[in-house]
Amino acid sequence: MRKPKVVIVGAGYGGLMTIVRLQKLLGVNEADIVLVNKNDYHYETTWLHEASAGTLHHDKVRYDIRNVIDRSKVDFIQDTVVEINKEEKKVILEQGEVSYDYLVIALGGEPETFGIKGLKEYAFGITNVNSSRQLREHIEYQFATYNMEEEKNENRLSIVVGGAGFTGIEFLGELTNRIPKLCQEYDVDFQKVKITCVEAAPTVLPGFDPELVKYAVSQLESKGVEFLIGTAIKECTPDGILVAKGEEEPREIKAGTVVWAAGVRGNAVIEKSGFEAMRGRVKVQPDLRVPGFDDVFIIGDSSLVINEEINRPFPPTAQIAMQQGEVCSRNIAFLIRDKHELESFSFENKGTVCSLGDDDGIGVVFGKKITGSKAAFMKKVVDNRALYMIGGAGLVLKKGKLKVF
């Protein structure tokens, strides 16, 4: 009898959680499991703001996938997914194709630029290991070049962050801690550095408790960040950005570095493969399968789950992706064992911590508001927990944030 073949595409939080649970749930003879991923490593998307600011080396935010998969049960293919052929039940890769009986799409999200002119060409992203280290090196190069020029160009020391959501604020926390070190390294006067955060929404960190938001803003302002709230980026140019508040005439903010940290959408593969989607996100059934495709699960940033309390989608986070991975692995085991009553996913919010650098943060944990070093501590606990859930204590010891005190 042919064993059913389970293919998981993407080794982010959702994909890896599915794999590590599935390889425990299923015996070697029950299924063939295949993991496809672009890189041979997993990276901690929620730590990329640190690699981007240069406060944590990018090798610390990634680990080899082969460290966490059980190679007696899982075949790993390093390749890039081009498209899903749902009819023939095949994943088309750049270098070949893989057929499946059950498919888990966990490809992660992509930056959403909302069609703003120039962002794709000129703005840097906090998206993956490649983009983060490029951003880090770009900022360093701007500082290194500043003193080389006869006519000093202070725009090289101007950094704009587009977006005051989670990623933008966490990046600003790290960046403001890093700037004094960059100034020392490149003999630059700290007073000449300019950091601006532009947010189109009427508030920083929409959805967060207003008291905590106020704390975060005042902490970052005290470290030199200027916030332009309710202000939209109209265009990004090689020299900076054009912004406008409401119907104002756009004005220019010159900047040697523009970081776009404002939008996430689902993966382009979703639309390319003909799934019905909103900005690349598929509204999945309670069992996490795609309506009309009983053999395809979508989890993580490309899935859309409605928060019934407020009738709006849950924002895509590592927390929800990992919880989906747990349910997804159990549902696949059910299907393989011919049990067709699947488990329904419901998100259990364990809390949210937004870091403001290594030593500061804000958060709501078990319904309690926290700030400062307590929040920074909880952030490290959260980061370590993700490692523990996927790779156990060994991975925490290897890659964990152990200096928690």
Place this chain on the structure above:
Amino acid sequence: MRKPKVVIVGAGYGGLMTIVRLQKLLGVNEADIVLVNKNDYHYETTWLHEASAGTLHHDKVRYDIRNVIDRSKVDFIQDTVVEINKEEKKVILEQGEVSYDYLVIALGGEPETFGIKGLKEYAFGITNVNSSRQLREHIEYQFATYNMEEEKNENRLSIVVGGAGFTGIEFLGELTNRIPKLCQEYDVDFQKVKITCVEAAPTVLPGFDPELVKYAVSQLESKGVEFLIGTAIKECTPDGILVAKGEEEPREIKAGTVVWAAGVRGNAVIEKSGFEAMRGRVKVQPDLRVPGFDDVFIIGDSSLVINEEINRPFPPTAQIAMQQGEVCSRNIAFLIRDKHELESFSFENKGTVCSLGDDDGIGVVFGKKITGSKAAFMKKVVDNRALYMIGGAGLVLKKGKLKVF
């Protein structure tokens, strides 16, 4: 009675050696001594190839000038020299001016581009701390960007070094040691990196023993350097360089990084101040004074001393600058003490060691040829000696290359 005022401009090897000897030779009441320098630090010009390649941090190649001057005897002014007014005996600075009774010009050299189009605009230099760290960051940024691009541009991994003299070869030695680390850091295939050295002269390291030159070339070739000898750079562009051998049609070598390490000339201030000079270098009297100006000494890269044996100028080196500084300080003391028979300078060649990275090199020391780790060891001895001569054992302990075994 007014004390005579001695002004030394430039805190390189020559200038600092003059200062540290002079402050020992003269009592507080014998003279006012003023040191003028653009930066508040001295940097080891002969170590800049390491900072440029990124094998040694730039803070390790510089030290605070105030660590080596005796502040009870020497006033330090941090400013940039614009011009010397020989008639009014004044040094014109960007922020003011200083009058002198005796002047020592030790301003160092500048890159000579021989009018080759585009070099000033597009090539990087191993000239000072600013240019070295910019070059290091530029190479890193090229590597960091390589994996970010949809269409991989291998020219980003192509580095051209113009000049196979001392600086060019020492830089290549460090660079070839650094490349494997860069490849690992940025997930780049080592095979895709291309390093080319272009030299217009018919040989690498002109003036060096041919057997040693052969050793150096073969060591660097084995680490991936391609040498184009007897080949001139005709132009530098944003995309690379145009080269030609003899009367050949110029051909393009694409490169994301072009380093110009081929020519040194004297300081532009020399010509601007109306001294008679050849490429910014003044042929000084045996007592190191400028013919016709009994109160002006020139030492280091802007001075020209003839090697009588071959009737050609000695190349500008740290060794000759420091020996000139010793004689210069004694001659100033003579003048201040009204002794008008000055000492004549004669260069005593203690040997030359050219490094090929941390662990390899070639050299002639006390007339004996050495290669490999022995030469690398001697190089560190030479480097430490320069520190010792200027700052004593304390400076060697602080900044020295102590891992000599």
